[in-house]
Amino acid sequence: MVLSRLAKDTRHCPPWHHKISPTPEEWAMHKKNLMPLTLETFEKLGIKQKEPMKKHTSFKVGGPADLFARPHSIETLEKLLKMAKFHDLPLTVMGSGTNLLVRDRGIRGLVISMDKLKYPIIITPLQQEIYRIQVSAGTILAGLYRETMAQGIGGLGFAAGIPGSVGGAVMMNAGTGEGTMADVVASIDIMDTQKGVITLPRSDLRFSHRCLSFNENVPRQQRPILVGATLIMARQDKKEIKAQWQTLLEKRKKCQPVQGAGAGCFFKNPPRGKSAGELIDRAGLKGFKVGNAMVSSKHANFILNMGQATAEDIIKLKHLIEKKVNTQFGIRLENEVKIEGE
Ligand SMILES: Cc1cc2nc3c(=O)[nH]c(=O)nc-3n(C[C@H](O)[C@H](O)[C@H](O)COP(=O)(O)OP(=O)(O)OC[C@H]3O[C@@H](n4cnc5c(N)ncnc54)[C@H](O)[C@@H]3O)c2cc1C
Structure with a gap:
């Protein structure tokens, strides 16, 4: 596991700012195209108002989000982020809500759930039975396992029984005693409201216990919004991959609710x-x-x-x-x- 050697257990997970404030120059440029906070805009961008968060978390608790959206495309995501930025709305990003507890009075501002951002998974052979897997943030982790397993590509066996999206798994460095996302992630794609989608190589990422943080050269002004990740995985016997997954699932059922x-x-x-x-x-x-x-x-x-x-x-x-x-x-x-x- 070449990648796991890069994972440093710093146990430090920094909090992120909830607002992306525009610079005066950006304001001047953007003012004329600003989407107003009207019902028409909400409809165009698929925004719901006062959406109960208990519907979107595995805890099944949580008050309403003022505004809630589940973009299906990068383009809609970009528009939502610009809207939040130029209307100075607090922003919360989530995946499938399986590691999230939302308080009873809900979330102010805009909540973006990334669980619908699902583009087809791209699998490219590199060399010596090694594969590059490009996957978007909203893909369900178990779905990614199934798709790679079907092609005899292993590496996600550790993730059996971990619910949620790939984006959430990368941001949490989700894992078990058998391994974590740090073992397979080669780079991530994040959305920058100025530059669009940018790729951060593995050397910019610091994985630690249930946490992803970033090297100092990555700007800290905003909470990173992960739109996709590139994983490196290797050929493995299908039966072996399935057996590892099944064993872990059974172990879970015995000791976890x-x-x-x-x-x-x-x-x-x-x-x-x-x-x-x-x-x-x-x-x-x-x-x-x-x-x-x-x-x-x-x-x-x-x-x-x-x-x-x-x-x-x-x-x-x-x-x-x-x-x-x-x-x-x-x-x-x-x-x-x-x-x-x-
Ligand atoms: C029954 C059960 C078993 C579980 N077992 C395990 C386990 O064995 N190991 C383990 O590690 N976890 C486990 N979890 C916790 C959880 O499933 C994982 O942490 C999962 O990876 C979270 O993914 P999610 O999409 O639900 O993220 P969410 O819960 O929606 O979000 C988690 C965090 O990631 C951030 N985030 C999510 N998506 C993005 C994105 N696209 N861009 C930026 N930030 C984002 C959110 O802001 C939040 O801070 C378990 C949960 C349940 C309910």
Whole structure:
């Protein structure tokens, strides 16, 4: 795994600014073409108003987004970003919402879900049974696995059972004990409101535990919007690829509440080989409930919405877990799940 050697576990995941402010020059140039915030514009760009985020997150909680869009093309995405920029709207970007907790009062400004940005996957043979895979952000990770597996190309076996989009997986450096996205990503394509789509080579990317950050030379003024990625993968026997996937899925079913409404592991594993789930379990919190949110009795690092939980229930439970683990073991847990909104 050539690529994995480049992955540095810095454990530092920087927060991103939520607004992309135009420069005075950009303003002057763009003013005459500015799309007004009218129903007509919303219709053209497929924008919904007051869209309940509980419909778009695997936790099934979350208040309304002021404005919500799911662009199907780069062109629409570009228009949406320009609209956000020139109307000074706060911007939140998401994938399939499987690692996201949205607070009960929802999200102000524009939420762009990238889960509909799906262009056909392009597979190009390079040399010695090595392949370049170009995939867009909205492609479902399991779908990418299926398509590459069908052609006898392996490398995503670690991802069995990880829901969500390729964009979300790259931004989270999603993975398991068997590997992470850092093992296969060669470059990413991000949308720059001035320059359009630009490619960032692997040397600009810093993957760490459930995090992607960027080298200093990448401008930090905006939250990166990932539109696609190029992966490098190798030929592998189809049976072997399938068997690895199946084994991991079965392992998951045994120890994780795969059917429950949650977002996977809530906390990152602390450094030095400790498991957050084990610490929460040892703190006696398996099955513990706040309102309708519960620590899974199967895997203590999973918080589940048992039906009508609010984001507040989940956040109260999260604080309680953090406090108990800190008091008992002197360890501060860090969120793996991203929390958005107010
Ligand atoms: C049952 C279950 C099991 C899970 N198991 C695992 C596991 O084993 N390993 C693991 O790592 N994760 C796991 N997860 C968590 C989650 O599935 C992964 O983190 C997934 O990769 C998130 O993808 P998403 O498209 O849903 O991203 P989202 O949840 O929508 O977003 C996650 C983050 O990425 C950002 N983001 C998403 N797309 C883009 C984009 N195109 N451009 C810029 N930023 C973007 C968002 O702003 C957000 O900060 C699990 C979740 C569930 C529900």
